[in-house]
Amino acid sequence: MDLELEGRRTLVIGASYGIGLASARMMAAEGADLILSSRSADKLDAAASDIGAACGRTPRTATVDLTVPGDAERLLNEVGAQWEGLDCLVTAVGGSIRSGFEGLSDEDWLGNYTFNVLSTVRAVRAALPLLRKGRTPAVVLLGAAAAKMPYAHQIVSNVHKAGLLGLSKTLAGEFASDGIRVNLVGPGRTLTPLWINRADKLAAERGVTRDEVIDEFSKDIPLGRFAGPEEVAVMVTWLASPRAAYVTGQAINVDGGIARGLL
Known part of the structure; x- marks a missing residue:
């Protein structure tokens, strides 16, 4: 199927590794014109080179930290210097703190809120003028399956990812009159560098192997395994493409069935 992504002006934030990189690579293979952004210049350059080698065209890059006030505006000024409009925005930013409720300080809550929610708010707000000039513009936010089924010992992420779900639903309604679609993808357990690092830490604490940790966390996934970033x-x-032209305000899990709720 032709996803009609050829030449679509696309900004992928959080594109230096994991699901963000996998998404950028896939969109580039479909012909999208890309700008990649993340906090790490070295990782970003490596990601751009990787995509260029695979697709024959190296994306432009912009190093920013959306937890810093003003960086979102700086990023979108750079994008606006390249393009008169933006056809797609993908935000793949965020993380979690593995802790019970009593182990968390105000600083933990506020810092993770800035990382998980406010960074995305800043990106969308700064991108809105360019999205309004885009061709069938789309916004795809990366959230988490935890928004629909909270995980134990990840209360901060559970709360903030649910906030992203509410954000996506609200923005979809507000932006519909501008022709801008907004959807959210909720990954489940995915073999990204973040999860691999977490598995290595747990393995060292327990005196077991990484594979044993991954196998343990796979047991409550109906499909019995972690996702690869490419599967997300x-x-x-697809949601970024014109093929999904009638899909907006949706939060779609790619989680192997781990979130068993009806909604």
């Missing part, structure tokens, strides 16, 4: 990227890429 398929959904991101």
Whole structure:
């Protein structure tokens, strides 16, 4: 199927590794014109080189930290210097703190809120003028399956990812009159560098191997395994494409069935 992404002006934030990189790589293979952004210049340059080698065209890059006030505006000024409009925005930013409720300080809550929610708010707000000039513009936010089924010992992420779900639903309604679609993809357990690092830490604490930790966390996933980043990227890429022209305000999990709720 032709996803009609050829030449679509696309900004992927959080594109230096994991699901963000996998999404950028897949969209580039479909012909999208990309600008990649993340906090790490070295990782970003490596990601751009990787995509260029695979697709024959190296994306432009912009190093920013959306937890810093003003960086979102700076990023979108750079994008606006390249393009008169923006056809797609993908935000793949965020993380979690593994802790019970009593182990968390105000600083933990506020810092993770800035990382998980406010960074995305800043990106969308700064991108809105360019999105309004885009061709069938789309916004795809990366959230988490935890928004629909909270995980134990990840209360901060559970709360903030649910906030992203509410954000996506609200923005979809507000932006519909501008022709801008907004959707959210909720990954489940995915073999990204973040999860691999977490598995290595737990393995060292327990005196077991990484594979044993991954196997343990796979047991409550109906499909019995973690996702690969590319499996999540398929959904991101489709939602970003004109093929999903009648889909907005949706939060679609790619989680192997781990979230068992009806909604």
